[in-house]
Amino acid sequence: MYARFGSGEGRTEGTWELLRKAASYGKGLGWVATGALFATILATVARLAGPAYVRQGLDAVDVADRQALFQSVWWFVGALVLQYISQAISQYWVSGVGERYLADLRVRAFRHLIDLDVDFFSRSKAGVLVSRLTSDIEALTQFVKEGAINVVTSILTVIGVTIAMFLIDTSMALAVLALMPILLGVSVVFRIYADRAYEQVREHIGRVLGAIQEGISGVRVVQAYTQEHRQKLEFGRVNERYFDANIAAAKAISAYFPAVDFLRTSGLALILVVGGNRVLDGEMSFGALVAFLLYLNWFFEPIVQISNLYNLLQAALAALSKLLGILDREAAVPEAIDPVPLPEIVGKLTFDRVTFGYDPAVPILHGIDLEIQAGERIAIVGETGSGKSTLAKLAVRFYDPLGGTISLDEVDLVSIGFEDLRRGVALVPQEGFLFAGTLRDNIRYARPDAGDDEIWNVCATLGIAEWVGTLPDLLDTEVRERGSRFSSGERQLVALARALLAGPSVIVMDEATSNLDPETEGVVEAALATLLEGRTAIVIAHRLATAERADRVVVMDDGRIVEIGHHSELVGAAGPYARLSEVWQAAQTSD
């Protein structure tokens, strides 16, 4: 039954596809919705029938007709059974359809997001993207769960009650309806105040949570500088503003509900006066009066409900438009429609007059020409902003060049299918990002079908099998909160094992900048050497030793390759590389 959630596989779903799906989904929804609406109408009618039977019964009482009295009681009970069944069905259907739609939306929206290009992720704040897929969908959920069914029921009830009241007595019904404009006016005013107040509440709760978060993560600094007292005062101020916002909202609520309550009493008074006179005049039975009074209870409630639901509706609409903002976006790096197959990958990478800029108006790379032979190891060095990271990102097709081509084994990256591309070229962020789950899942991340034998082999090859052997649950060891349980060196080792198991022909690597403690560093270095053996490697180097070991060093400056050659040649050349290597040298020698 879960097939309809969209399976994990499948291609990128574009906006059009999504809309089409949404529409096709709407067809099924339409049928169920019709059924649910019918059930809701039935439930409302059955409920509204209640007071009518009370009236019948009371009229029977008036003439002391026991038979007729019991008959109306049984009818009443029958209507109640019908009410229960139809209401239960309508509740279940409406909410069930909504839930299914939301479950589908969660998966689709995620799939769409994750298929977008890396560029998009670099430009967006992670927190914002996460909230699109969580709190925005939750806002829709709120409406689907509590809003939809209640809006329908409330509207039907108001209509039904109004009709019922007119059926009993026009003048009384008109008297009650006279209160309607007042109720609506009060509700609108309340809505305006409450919306404003709740907006403040939302804004301030965000600040309070932010302040707590910062207070906790910064607690060591706070204590080191003994600023606990000042922190407390500052937090107190933020917290107090949140309190004020809440009280402003509370005042609106505390004024609105008594007003509605008093309107209800006024309605009762009106009916008693008008209806009382009509009964005394003999124009209406006592039973009709009681029925009318019972209807009155159902007249005000729905309007209050709708006023409350307006909030949910607004939030849902806002969330939907934000969500569509993501769903409407197309991936900037699409997979080729008719990809060139690459059965055997040798690992030759060629940059041919490659130009690129994140913003086309601001070029970052100016005509890069570089031919990297299969199995060659290249170190890219250069200052921050020289374009070395950008070059690496282009090599794995996180971005497409604005001009020129990059090709793997003479095939343009653009025309290689994603699966072949990932087999051919992989970026290995050495910092070692770990996912929640077991160590096994992390190592076989690129090849979820890999067996334990393979994983242990990889570990043995990298020289980390012994370390894994010391872990409490071996490969089943749980990785928590992005690997916080592991040291940064251990995280790097896992990342290397992951890369080795994936086995790409070309590895693009951003060398970790953090200094490990020397013992661990030795292990990491050795593992890295094993991984890179026999593969084409492009390493963004941050230290001398890495550059020394490379077959060729590519020195970049301001988006151009300014020097290229082996370490020993370049040191002698007295160019930019020689200067850089001096700084590095200085960091390693003592006086």
Next chain:
Amino acid sequence: MRLLFSLLASYRREAVLSTLSALVWMVMVIIGPYLTKVVIDRAIEGERRDLLLPLVGAVLAAGVIKALGVGGRRYFAFLLSYRAETDLRNRIFEHIQRLEFNYHDEVPTGELMSRSSSDLSQVRLVYAMLPITIANVAMFVVVVAVMLSIDVTLGALVSLAVPMLLYIANTYARRVIDIATDVQQKLADNTAVIAEAIGGIRVVKSYGQEAQETEKIRMAAIGIYERSMELIKNRAIFIPLFELVAPIATAVILGIGGLRVIEGALTPGEFYQFAEYMVILNFPLRLTGWFFAEIPRASAAGGRVLDLLKTAPEIADPAHPVDLPPGPGDVRFSNVAFRYPDGPPVLDGFDLHVPGGRSVALVGATGSGKSTVAYLLARFYDVTGGTVSLDGVDVRSVRLSELRNEVAVVFEETFLFSASIRDNISFGNPDATDDQVRLAARLAQAHGFISDTVDGYESMIGERGYSLSGGQRQRIALARAVLRDPRVLILDDATSSVDAVTEDEIRNALKTVMAGRTTIIIAHRPSTLALADEVIFIDEGKVVASGTHTELLERVPRYSAVLATAEVG
């Protein structure tokens, strides 16, 4: 639970006002149908048209009082509950700020966050509901009594609805609350997966594992769907049931009450009164059933909050603090032993003397306890044996503020606040003048890049502000420490996360700030070690050797082993 009520004492005024308003409201709720009954029996059935208007006037008057009661009840209950929540949150925050490093090492941020948000909301809800629940329970008792006094048989029969509905409402609430909590948990898990996929997007993309990540989300979505459907099933069964109770009672009243009216045992007005009471009781009964279902959860949440507040900070000012004498910053560790809770010994028989104004570098393998040494001096942890003293005084006998004012630490991981650069530098000295802040920034070699930012010292940093490089952040942290002008400066691996070029810049900054100040550097880059007068080599919790870097390289094979790989690397 008792503790939660004891907190109420602080908000006696709001609690009393809200409960009184609720009781006034309750009385008016009960009197309303009675007045209507009087209108029906006396004016309409009694055919006294002259009484109609005055009696309806009484109905309206009761309506005014009732409305005031509703307003007061709501407003004061809000006031009470938000005041309590706000004050508790302040206390939690203050308390968290005072709990020692040991505590924060153990307890994850998320847990403390939920103490101060979702747990507090639970508590607030109970406070907010308390006044109306008191009034509601009173209402049930009075209404049942009134109905029994009107007609014992009918009253007894109809009153059965009260415990029944209360029971159903409670059962429903307990089920739904459990499932809803579970759904919340699943939603949180789902959020974690999404956040992780986005955080690790480069890994996901590098290995083309979009499908695998989607599969995780699909499983999460199915989990949420299945639990939500259970919730919906329960709703579909129970909500129509709640709406049925009052009409069923009305049907009973119609049948039996109708007979009684025919027999003349019940007036038509009393008949109406009965029917109306069932309508009135419906919602309060549901609310009360729900309230009692919430209590276990709320008291668990309240218990967690109070547990947190009761956790006494283990590192606090001494009862009889000694003033720190003026001094050059002479640091002495005598026979110090230390272990983290439940951990193996980190330091054991550790002796170290750093004369005022000297700088030493601590070197050791991971876990050798070199950072611990620094933390013990600032008293972020307390020794488990021996003493640590600053200028001849045991650090445990000095006020924390005084001690930490003289011992400034630059942590391995730089933490900056979401505030302006200026506020970050003057964090420890909020009263510092602009000139002092600039001077500190100059000393830390930070003035240059700060001046290059758009708003200079007023540039905002953090999540929503200017993003700085690791080296720049380090130098701001350094300026923050320098501004304190401490006797002792501790640099805990402060240059580890930057590349060699940046380290070069920071090293220059360090040279200036270390001059004439006792400095403890934890590092393993030879270039940084070179800044210190002396290198102390720590192994297995003890000082095993000291001297210059070159001396140690020659003399101590283990020292070279620990550092060797870095040289080769």
